Amino acid sequence: MTRTLALLLISALPLPSQATSTREDVAWKYPCDLYFFNSCSRLPTGISAHYFVPSDFGIHVLRKGENGDEVLRVYAGDHPNSSSRPKIASFSEGAQSVDVHADMVKDELNIDVYIRSSKGQGSTHILGTITQDTSSQFREFIAALRTCTSRKNNLNCPQSPQLGAKILSAIDQLKRQ
Numbered sequence: 001m002t003r004t005l006a007l008l009l010i011s012a013l014p015l016p017s018q019a020t021s022t023r024e025d026v027a028w029k030y031p032c033d034l035y036f037f038n039s040c041s042r043l044p045t046g047i048s049a050h051y052f053v054p055s056d057f058g059i060h061v062l063r064k065g066e067n068g069d070e071v072l073r074v075y076a077g078d079h080p081n082s083s084s085r086p087k088i089a090s091f092s093e094g095a096q097s098v099d100v101h102a103d104m105v106k107d108e109l110n111i112d113v114y115i116r117s118s119k120g121q122g123s124t125h126i127l128g129t130i131t132q133d134t135s136s137q138f139r140e141f142i143a144a145l146r147t148c149t150s151r152k153n154n155l156n157c158p159q160s161p162q163l164g165a166k167i168l169s170a171i172d173q174l175k176r177q
Contacts, residue, residue, distance in 0.1 A: 040146060
């Protein structure tokens with residue numbers, strides 16, 4: 001009986017060759033909990049979101065914990081600031097156009113991601129300086145990012161890993177240079 005129990009326990013352990021999923025790999029499978037004009041994402045584990053409405057736009061500030069380091073900001077409005085960083089990727093995702101601007105300064109990644117509606121209504125601008133301490137939370141947020149379409153008063157945000165994967169791929173190529 002003890003031998004059978006031991007064999008059952010051992011068989012339940014993952015083999016070293018089995019791949020284990022990271023939060024980044026599965027983030028897109030969960031529903032969004034942060035919504036913008038034309039996109040949404042999931043708040044990464046251990047991150048708090050603070051929302052401000054300074055005028056006719058909104059700003060989400062994502063921080064580690066309640067008062068920790070800023071991971072990134074998300075602007076949702078009609079007139080995002082333009083980026084001075086080089087464009088490293090540009091593509092369409094559904095009815096949205098996506099531009100990724102980034103540069104590396106020492107070990108820090110400076111990023112601007114723009115998601116613009118083809119109808120010209122509302123933009124999302126994700127910006128931040130990503131350090132080694134905030135990299136995993138940033139990657140989890142981007143991996144869960146998806147574009148949305150608006151029908152009447154409803155947002156339709158399909159669960160798909162494509163948008164986040166394209167953005168992360170462009171960033172990873174920049175880091176390898």
